[in-house]
Amino acid sequence: MPPFTFNTVGSIVFGDGAVSRIGELAAARGWSRVLLVTDPGLVRLRLIEPSIQALEAAGIAVTVYSDVQADPPESVVLAAAKAAADFAADAVIGLGGGSSLDVAKLAALLAKGQEKLKEIYGVGNAKGPRLPLMLVPTTAGTGSEVTPISIVTTGASEKMGVVSPILLPDIALLDPELTLGLPPAVTAATGIDAMVHAIEAHASASANNNPVSRALAKEALRLMGAALEQAVSDGSDRAARADMLLGSMLAGQAFANSPVAAVHALAYPVGGHFHIPHGLSNALVLPHVLRFNAETAGELYAEIAPIVFPEIAGLPAKQRGTAFADDLAELSKRCGLQPRLRDVGIPEDAIELLATDAMKQTRLLVNNPRPLALEDARAIYRAAW
Structure with a gap:
């Protein structure tokens, strides 16, 4: 080890x-x-x-x-x-x-x-x-x-x-x-943010990716995958709120030691230039980054996908990774989050600015399980638009 x-x-x-x-x-x-x-x-x-x-x-x-x-x-x-x-x-x-x-x-x-x-x-x-x-x-x-x-x-x-x-x-x-008074939109965006922390920590290319972080990431996804939609639909559900808060903390412990990567790198310019809340920024690019990463991180995603979506456990590993990205996109929509960059007022001609700025996030990109170049960032933003 x-x-x-x-x-x-x-x-x-x-x-x-x-x-x-x-x-x-x-x-x-x-x-x-x-x-x-x-x-x-x-x-x-x-x-x-x-x-x-x-x-x-x-x-x-x-x-x-x-x-x-x-x-x-x-x-x-x-x-x-x-x-x-x-x-x-x-x-x-x-x-x-x-x-x-x-x-x-x-x-x-x-x-x-x-x-x-x-x-x-x-x-x-x-x-x-x-x-x-x-x-x-x-x-x-x-x-x-x-x-x-x-x-x-x-x-x-x-x-x-x-x-x-x-x-x-x-x-x-x-x-x-x-957290009982959080509006549904905030609950959804922050919840997806926490799930991204766990997903990226588990698949991080950091040399410090470790078994403790991976175990915490999995438990975080187990808790939040089962609780997020309930917390969004019924903000007074104390059990769902407790599971979300604990899951968020566990995901924080995971990525504090096995750092996040390209989802956050591409989300930061979206928030910085267009003042989109951070959790929503993550949700907008998440499925597209996962599809890009699946070429090298497919097995890692296949390992955690059934924790959040048990119904895809029977799929072959390669299909689980793709299904994971698709199901996360659908989860965001069911929670009321806008699915595309255009839906939050970002014009198509901003893609070049976003891609250029994302490449400055070297602290994060170095942890991505697949190397990401400027043209890759452009393609991901286009898919998200």
Whole structure:
């Protein structure tokens, strides 16, 4: 067996109502001044108030940074880090979707004042130290609460990642009740995003693709494959919400160690240029990337396809890989997601721009199980259009 490294968070707290323990968990670690990073929507819905009250009841002073936006730009990251420093925070809590968690990670790092954002993009450039960090997801999709990755929008549209074990939080606090209010479209998009994490982790060409990540990816697909449509159709189904949140976390642990590849590389320009939500961007290109990859990764896809779609288990391996891509496309449609790039307002003449920008995602493309050139990216976008 080839050598590998598997890193994850120090503590995972999971369960209905778990967020009520946020003050207890923070106080037990000696935190006294906390920056809470979140977004305006959660503030408007008053969803952060119970957490603030629990922290204050535990004797912890709290200040809130709530200007996080989807696909956060550098200015938001820097503002959050400044808020932590100005408050003399001794810990950071991120509460929200993937963008809030990503911003919280970098705020905890940059608040120390020892590193500059522009110098830590890429893999392994962020060294720390950072402030203590707790992440509390309110969507079941990104898995950011258990990954060493933070994605930032640089310039007008390009996305870059900071990837370092120092970004793994001290605590991931997962409460399925926080996801009960997610609208069907958000549930669907984030759910497909999480499934993509598991699929790409399982088939990753990374030298660190390992048996732990593959096992987690399979369990994530088992949970989410059975729960996604139910969570979309009945957002109050607590069992489905719990399975989606746990599955998303397991997929996050998988791809945190066996990184994602071309689906994400081609999704990033779609989101960056046209402000399409990340999960939907993944869904739009997913089946087309899988069909492209099937030439070299068909057996890998055939291995996991029946986990999500048991009815195709009897097909020959080569047919299972193709059926997997087709069935995932149909799953997205059944969940109400638009199937084509044109359906979300992307013009055909944007294909060249998207393909050119996708090729800049070398951090991700190196993990793809089949080498992908510019003309391949163009063909995939055309098929998705």
